Structures are given as C-alpha cells and as structure tokens.
Amino acid sequence: MKSGIIGARGVGKSTVFHALTGLAPTQGQADARNRARPGQIKVVDPRLDFLEATYGSKKKVEIELTLLDFAPNPKEQKEGAALDPSLLPLIRDLDALLFVVPEFGGAAIPLETAIERIEGELVFADYDQVERRLERLKKEKGPVDFERAALTKCAGWLEEGRPLRQLDLTPQELQAFASFGFLSRKPALVVVNCDVENAGTEPTPAQREALGARGLEFFRLPAAFEAELWELDAESRREMLREAGLQAPARDRLLQALFRYLGLITFYTAGEPEAHAWSLRRGATVLEAAGRIHSDIARGFIRAEVVSYEDFAALRSDLKVKEAGKLRLEGRDYVMQDGDIIHVRFKV
Ligand SMILES: Nc1nc2c(ncn2[C@@H]2O[C@H](COP(=O)(O)OP(=O)(O)OP(=O)(O)O)[C@@H](O)[C@H]2O)c(=O)[nH]1
Ligand SMILES: [Mg+2]
Structure with a gap:
C-alpha cells in the first residue's frame, strides 16, 4: 500500500509527511535523483495491542503503509499548480493520494476551490494520456476496437471535467486500463493542513457536498503541531496535547480513515511467538x-x-x-x- 502527498508548492506537504511519519525534512531533499522520499507508517491498532497483551506475544507486527513525499521542481511546477508534471510517472504508481490543502496562518483559499484545482489537474493529466493513446491506436493493427471505445467513453467523461473515480467501468475496461494508472481514479483523501485551534472544525454542508460529489474523503490535520509532537518525550507530548485541548493526535485517526477508505480490512494471526496484523481487500x-x-x-x-x-x-x-x-x-x-x-x- 503506497500513497503519495500532492498539492501546490509550499502548502505544507513535507510538514504533513513529517506529522504522519515522524521523518523531519532533510537538507538537499530536492535532489533530482531523489524526488520521492518514502516513509513507513505503522498503523496504531488497539486490537493488536490487546492480542499482544493477552497472548503474551514476544513480538508485535503492525500493518505498515508507505507514504511518499515528493520534491517538486520549481521550474516544472508552476506557482499555485497542484502537480509537478515531471513527477507524473511516479504518481501513476500509487494506490492512493493525499491532497494537501492549506488553511494555516489565515492564508486559506476556499476548500472547494482548492479541490477543484487539484482535481482539475488530475483530470487534465488523464485526458492528455487518453488522447495520446487514442492517437497511437490509429496506427496500431490488430483488435483495438474495444480499447478505442473504452477510451472514448473516458475522454467524454474527462472532457466534462469529471474524475474517472466516478465513472462506471466494466471489469473488462478496468483490465484494459490496468497499466494506465489513471490519476483521477485513485482514491484521494483531502488533508486540510490547519492551525491547531481549528483542528476540530467540521466541514460546512457546501464543502461536504463538493467532496461527496467527487467521491473524496476529508480530514483535518494540524500538521506543524503534530510534526512537533514527534520531537518530544511522552510526558511533554501529553502536556502539549492537553494545552491544545486535544485528546490524541489526529494522525492515527487519519491513517485509520485512509485504510477504510481504501477498502481494506484488518485480520490477525496471534499466539505466543507473535501478534500480527494484516491488511486485506474488503x-x-x-x-x-x-x-x-x-x-x-x-x-x-x-x-x-x-x-x-x-x-x-x-x-x-x-x-x-x-x-x-x-x-x-x-x-x-x-x-x-x-x-x-x-x-x-x-x-x-
Ligand atoms: N504555521 C504553520 N506553518 C506551516 C504549516 N505547515 C507548513 N508550514 C510552513 O510552510 C512552509 C512550507 O512547508 P512545507 O511543508 O515545506 O511545504 P511543502 O508543500 O512541502 O513545500 P514544497 O515541497 O516546497 O512544495 C514551511 O515554512 C512550514 O514551516 C502549518 O500547519 N502551520
Ligand atoms: Mg516539500
């Protein structure tokens, strides 16, 4: 399970990565050869803790998710644009996306606008890919009618600015597109990077509708605050959470939400040697x-x-x-x- 963080430049993607993985930004991260920085995340699971304690297991193995932080190239990713086009080949590989939308320091653009922009770029990238494939099919011999028809169906949908996430595709069509890695079809979790004072704010009905209409999930994360928590010992961490009026970091709930949203369930094998959590497709x-x-x-x-x-x-x-x-x-x-x-x- 590999997810990646995308969003406009400077919206706090690396801060979200830090908050979720505990990995602080490194110097020289924008190195062209190292454009995707992976982090492993262990999914906190109270049920697994219970099994470990009850069996007296010698070892505990949590589910791990991989998260990628990309280093955008300012020459490629324009101001305000959500994607660095030169990163597309890496992004096509992912199972899910985290869209970061900034809402810290008073510099917020409306959530709906931010999402429209990001989705617009994904839709455009897919449309471009579909058109190019259709162009190539013109020269290809052999049975291409099925693929052409399926691609034309996608093109029509994308032309209206709609993500492929919401287009019904048959198993045969999905099979034909398996290697395409369509971006607007990937499950995406919108992460609003907010100030800690606003961590508990609920989306408005209009925002809910905008998200629901696109099949997106929503989560608020005070990223800078939660990134800082990693640098503290357990006692200071509790203190800092208490001062902010929070019970626990949003991080764990966010990961569980991502997990469910991806259509995954957890099963266990447990005994004295080890208590082990496994992910599985629902x-x-x-x-x-x-x-x-x-x-x-x-x-x-x-x-x-x-x-x-x-x-x-x-x-x-x-x-x-x-x-x-x-x-x-x-x-x-x-x-x-x-x-x-x-x-x-x-x-x-
Ligand atoms: N106050 C506050 N500042 C933040 C928050 N998140 C990020 N910042 C600041 O915003 C700036 C950019 O944050 P990054 O996490 O590097 O943003 P990014 O999206 O990874 O940036 P690029 O990789 O260059 O596109 C940094 O100076 C952060 O300290 C936040 O939640 N609160
Ligand atoms: Mg960054």
Missing part, C-alpha cells in the same frame, strides 16, 4: 488471507479456524473461545470480516 476470501501470510499456506490450505475479535476479546483465551462454541471452521470460500483472527490448517 470482500477477500480466507484463501486470499492465507496467501497474504505465505504462498505455501494458501497452496496447502485445508481449513481455517476463525474467531471474531469481539468474541475473543470477551472470552480472552483460545480454550474459552472453543468451549463457548465461538471457534468456526471455515473453508476456502469464506469471506473474511474485519477483525477476524485466523489460524490456517495446511499441508505442504
């Missing part, structure tokens, strides 16, 4: 879950013992779970639920 089967753990486990899959997190948390031991009849034996087609704890029986 709707995936237990066989796919087994494959996430190890391809051998999927290949030799026999059955899985499954207990929901809620049942385990109430009973607190494998034996009691079994006695209460809460341990289920599931076959390969079982659809995994968020929070399932599984033990796969397999033969190699």
